[in-house]
Amino acid sequence: MTYNRDEINEEIIMKSLANAIQDSTPDILQSLRAELNIESRSADTPVMTVSETDRADAYRPVKAKADTSQRQKARVRSTAYKVASCAAALIVIFGGVSLVNRTGPAFAVVGLDVNPGIELTIDKNEKVISAVAVNEDGQHILSDLRIEKRNVNSACDEVVEAMMDEGYLTDTSNSVLLSVRADDPDKGREIEREISDNLNGFLEDSEISPAIFGQYVEADDELDKFAGTHGISIGKAWLIRKLSDEEDLSGTADSLLGLTTQELVLLGQDRALSTGTSYGTPNTSKYVGTDGALIAALEAAGLSKEEAENVKVNFSCENGSIVYSVGFDANSCIYGFNVDALTGMVMLHDSVIPGVSAESPAGIADAINDLISNEHSLSQNKADQNTSGASGNTDSGSGNTGNSGTGSDPGKIAGDAEDITDTDPDDKPGDISGDTEDIEDIDDADEDKECTLPDNSDKAEGSSSDKNDGISSDSDKEDSNKEKTNKESEDKDKEKASDNN
Amino acid sequence: MHAADLDENLIILMAQGDGDAFTEFYNQTASIVYGFALSILRNKQDAEDVMHDAFIKAYTSAVTYRPMGKPIAWLLTIVKNLCYNRIRSGRIFEDIDDYQDAAVSETQDQDTVTDRAVLQQALKILDADERQIVTLYSVSGLKHREIAEIMEMPMGTVLSKYNRALAKMRKELTGDGDRNRKGVKK
Numbered sequence: 001m002t003y004n005r006d007e008i009n010e011e012i013i014m015k016s017l018a019n020a021i022q023d024s025t026p027d028i029l030q031s032l033r034a035e036l037n038i039e040s041r042s043a044d045t046p047v048m049t050v051s052e053t054d055r056a057d058a059y060r061p062v063k064a065k066a067d068t069s070q071r072q073k074a075r076v077r078s079t080a081y082k083v084a085s086c087a088a089a090l091i092v093i094f095g096g097v098s099l100v101n102r103t104g105p106a107f108a109v110v111g112l113d114v115n116p117g118i119e120l121t122i123d124k125n126e127k128v129i130s131a132v133a134v135n136e137d138g139q140h141i142l143s144d145l146r147i148e149k150r151n152v153n154s155a156c157d158e159v160v161e162a163m164m165d166e167g168y169l170t171d172t173s174n175s176v177l178l179s180v181r182a183d184d185p186d187k188g189r190e191i192e193r194e195i196s197d198n199l200n201g202f203l204e205d206s207e208i209s210p211a212i213f214g215q216y217v218e219a220d221d222e223l224d225k226f227a228g229t230h231g232i233s234i235g236k237a238w239l240i241r242k243l244s245d246e247e248d249l250s251g252t253a254d255s256l257l258g259l260t261t262q263e264l265v266l267l268g269q270d271r272a273l274s275t276g277t278s279y280g281t282p283n284t285s286k287y288v289g290t291d292g293a294l295i296a297a298l299e300a301a302g303l304s305k306e307e308a309e310n311v312k313v314n315f316s317c318e319n320g321s322i323v324y325s326v327g328f329d330a331n332s333c334i335y336g337f338n339v340d341a342l343t344g345m346v347m348l349h350d351s352v353i354p355g356v357s358a359e360s361p362a363g364i365a366d367a368i369n370d371l372i373s374n375e376h377s378l379s380q381n382k383a384d385q386n387t388s389g390a391s392g393n394t395d396s397g398s399g400n401t402g403n404s405g406t407g408s409d410p411g412k413i414a415g416d417a418e419d420i421t422d423t424d425p426d427d428k429p430g431d432i433s434g435d436t437e438d439i440e441d442i443d444d445a446d447e448d449k450e451c452t453l454p455d456n457s458d459k460a461e462g463s464s465s466d467k468n469d470g471i472s473s474d475s476d477k478e479d480s481n482k483e484k485t486n487k488e489s490e491d492k493d494k495e496k497a498s499d500n501n
Numbered sequence: 502m503h504a505a506d507l508d509e510n511l512i513i514l515m516a517q518g519d520g521d522a523f524t525e526f527y528n529q530t531a532s533i534v535y536g537f538a539l540s541i542l543r544n545k546q547d548a549e550d551v552m553h554d555a556f557i558k559a560y561t562s563a564v565t566y567r568p569m570g571k572p573i574a575w576l577l578t579i580v581k582n583l584c585y586n587r588i589r590s591g592r593i594f595e596d597i598d599d600y601q602d603a604a605v606s607e608t609q610d611q612d613t614v615t616d617r618a619v620l621q622q623a624l625k626i627l628d629a630d631e632r633q634i635v636t637l638y639s640v641s642g643l644k645h646r647e648i649a650e651i652m653e654m655p656m657g658t659v660l661s662k663y664n665r666a667l668a669k670m671r672k673e674l675t676g677d678g679d680r681n682r683k684g685v686k687k
Contacts, residue, residue, distance in 0.1 A: 009671075013667060020619060021536035028549070029524065038520030132565055
């Protein structure tokens with residue numbers, strides 16, 4: 001069949017194509033409704049007409065439930081719940097569709113993240129309705145699996161087994177993030193517990209010692225949007241949100257996105273953030289260890305291990321990498337360092353504040369933040385000192401003092417108590433860095449001590465393994481180092497034993 | 502119906518097992534789903550199978566849907582994945598369906614015959630990208646920019662493929678294509 005050239009224009013072609021497709025589209029609605037067990041409705045029953053916002057809220061009772069730990073959120077959500085209730089009532093009245101006994105085939109979603117991310121939608125009988133890959137690795141895993149209509153435990157076993165076969169789940173990358181979301185929180189938690197128990201049993205029979213990090217997820221629009229925007233599972237998004245709620249990780253969500261599931265689980269477990277059932281510990285053998293991190297930090301501070309008190313080392317995140325956050329008190333000063341977990345390099349150094357206890361993570365975080373924010377002015381102060389030939393006393397109006405430790409004149413970081421008092425006559429009570437009482441404490445503890453950092457600029461790029469050499473230069477400290485190394489070795493053995501347990 | 506206007510809340514309601522929302526969702530998208538599947542698979546039986554699977558999947562996976570303002574993109578991704586899974590697994594018919602068979606011609610009016618001839622030519626002479634682009638453009642009402650986003654292609658590429666497809670179809674439908682082919686053979 002041929003047509004006149006003038007008759008065949010773009011509009012006709014597109015219209016003809018659309019008509020042909022519409023004409024040939026089969027009507028399979030009834031068979032679909034039957035297959036999905038959707039009850040038929042009369043043809044004239046209107047589709048619900050309440051406003052879209054109310055309608056969405058009405059069907060999101062989980063979102064409307066109050067988080068009792070946060071009063072402000074509770075108030076907002078309480079309002080949302082009222083709106084939802086009203087919307088539900090409107091639907092019942094005008095839509096002719098009751099919310100009571102409204103049950104769909106999808107009852108809960110079970111997320112499994114290793115690096116492959118997979119979400120299984122299950123029904124009330126815990127049978128898998130569908131399996132969806134969250135990323136390419138997940139697609140790869142699912143491509144050869146037939147898990148629909150299987151019991152969720154059996155399906156999870158099969159998914160995890162495939163992840164082991166494909167090399168995603170190994171001795172060193174042994175973490176499984178298990179996340180469950182459901183409209184019924186109690187049932188959702190029960191399902192999470194059951195799957196976690198089952199997975200642990202299954203993996204224990206394998207060669208891998210797993211770390212299963214279970215969580216019950218209370219999803220909301222914001223979380224959905226975050227997960228969707230970044231192409232990650234709801235479970236991963238939930239864990240990142242929990243981590244970024246941590247005081248010292250506040251506002252680091254973007255940085256946390258750069259971490260692997262294993263690293264996120266490591267942080268989550270280190271901070272006991274699991275909202276479900278967890279087993280095992282993530283493998284950390286590739287990291288320098290807490291002792292290695294402490295050694296690096298002590299070297300940067302120019303101190304021996306014996307001088308450090310209230311030592312606190314925990315995992316943290318900086319610029320998308322796992323770091324050890326090391327804090328300790330020494331000589332009436334607080335020291336805080338971020339040490340790269342893989343290389344042992346000191347990433348954030350020169351954190352020295354007099355008169356704050358390293359036992360308080362908030363104190364450390366505040367101190368570090370103060371130092372970062374004052375870095376410029378401190379550098380300026382230092383330049384002023386050099387220009388004026390002063391003995392090293394700083395003249396910061398706030399009383400905060402610090403030193404990069406990498407300049408040509410490492411010298412003194414903080415002035416002694418008298419200097420600070422003299423330079424900060426308007427200091428207010430409660431100011432941790434300039435308070436007179438604090439200063440008196442410092443004097444009482446060690447009258448002539450100063451918060452100092454050595455000049456380690458030539459070793460800044462060194463690894464942790466060669467940092468022992470830089471801790472002290474005098475013979476006494478060398479002996480101390482030997483003793484310390486032995487002790488550290490013992491500590492490391494203890495840590496390994498603890499990890500194994 | 503303009504596919505970009507597809508109500509996102511229908512999916513949210515479907516996640517709660519709302520059958521009415523599913524019906525509405527089906528009515529608004531059935532032709533788009535079928536047409537898109539047909540444009541990839543070029544066989545009506547395969548397209549119908551995928552259409553069936555796509556709606557089942559959309560309903561059962563609605564709970565995992567993350568509102569981002571593009572529900573049609575979500576649905577078409579499901580369709581595309583199902584089509585490619587089917588192609589990969591070899592579960593497809595090889596032959597292009599004849600939409601101009603005698604039975605159809607006898608029972609339909611001239612417009613319908615013309616429409617089907619156009620569809621037949623589109624399936625026959627266009628390459629995969631061109632088929633998907635012209636199908637989405639004609640049946641869904643999506644704009645080239647929106648199609649470019651869904652197909653993850655630069656808009657310029659979509660436009661040039663669309664224009665090339667139109668030129669090919671015009672040529673074929675007016676007989677120029679046949680004449681050219683005959684000329685080559687000679």
